[in-house]
Amino acid sequence: MTELNPASEDLEATNHAPEELPDDSPSGRLPLMDAATALAMLKEGQPLADVRIEKLTLQGEFTAPVIFKNVVLDRLTIKKAIFHEVVEFAKCTIYRARCERKSTFEKSFCMHACKLKGCIFSGLTIQGLARFDLSEFFGKGDFKYCVFQKDAKFWEVTCDGWFGFQHCEFHGLADLRSMSIGQGLTFNHCLFQKDVLFRGISIEKKLDFDVSHFDGMIDLSKAKLRDFVYLETISQGVRQQFAFANAVVDRMLIKPKQIEGRLASENTGDHELAMREYGLLKAIFQTLHRFDEEDWAYYRFKVNQRKSKPRSWLKPWTKLAQICDLVFLDWGCGYGTNPGRAVVSALLAMLFFAVLYAIGYQHFEIDSPPIADLPADGIINRVVYSLMTTVSVFTSGFGGDQFNTAHGWVLIPLNIEALLGTLLWGLFVVAFSRKVIR
Secondary structure, eight states: OOOOOHHHHHHHHHHHSOOOOTTOOOGGGSOEEOHHHHHHHHHTTOOEESOEEESOEEEEEEOSOEEEESOEEESOEEEEEEESSOEEEESOEEESOEEOSOEEESSOEEEETOEEESOEEESEEEOSOEEOTTOEEESOEEEESOEESSOEEOTTOEESSOEEEESOEEOSOEEOTTOEESSOEEEESOEESSOEEOTTOEESSOEEOTTOEESSEEEOTTOEEOSOEEOTTOEEOTTOEEEOTTOEESOEEOOHHHHTTOBHHHHTTOHHHHHHHHHHHHHHHHHTTOHHHHHHHHHHHHHHHHHHSOOBTTBHHHHHHHHHIIIIIIIHHTTTTOHHHHHHHHHHHHHHHHHHHHHTGGGBOOSSOSSTTSOTTSHHHHHHHHHHHHHHHHHHGGGSTHHHHBOGGGHHHHHHHHHHHHHHHHHHHHHHHHHHHO
């Protein structure tokens, strides 16, 4: 007689014994129900509770509600099934579930507080509410070619591995708040027609949106994202917006043109919140050494900071401060981020004062006109003298000779231009130095 190898016996027992979840789910303690008996009861609309079922296949039409409560399902298969009533799995433990072919859920599909291991959801069309809240995925969580016609709620779902959606469509709200992902979360060629909520989500590795399309808001408020966030390759609808309030993220790949005009807080007039969100974006761009994008975020930060300060005509100095902030710091140099803007502002200012000097040409004591061959008070001599005067006053300030040769009302624009020139050149030096030093 051939003697059995104890090692082979152990291996065979391992292959046939039901898997245990990490929390030692007591799958063997529940009575075993035959799959055929379970299917017959489901067809009659009877709920299944406190049993263990192996190799159950849901196929064909189900006209009654399909209810599982505290059921252990090993190798559940759903293929070519049509469910006319609600389908609910409550506090169930599910091993190796497979959705092999397209199935339709005409009403809600609920997996509330379930434990799932090695499950793949593919080809599901859920016409009602989809709920996976408080469920735990052990290993990977895969959703492929699924269509969620109404809201899909993954609130407080936990997964110790990778969680991914491929070629899925979300026509209602996608609620992924407070999810906890041990590895990464990926979206590949997905469509989101309404808001996507990631508030409070925690992801240890990357959050990748690949080439997905978004028509609603991407809300990353209070999200804890410890690795890269990939947003550069998404496509955006006309009404798509972002929210980053109090997010914890250091490395997010996104372009300013994707955010411009799409920050929800800024669009709703909450400039204080928008200021904080642009501050976060500035820190992210600085971490990634993308300094042009950092300048853009800093500029938007300062604009919203200005708009967030309380102003009142009862306190006219606050209005004056706002105007000076706008004219000198914003228009003048883009809050130190745009030296070219300072140059343009200087040229426009000099052109404006040149027009004033040309009008008040007779208020200057001119010993000899700039062009002696032309009439002293002709249009050409007026233009040339006014241009020479404005450049001299703007660059040299109060040290120019024009103050000694002028009289009457032109002394007012001369003084204003001298002061303005000093300020604008100072702003140019600051902005230019900031660019070069960095």
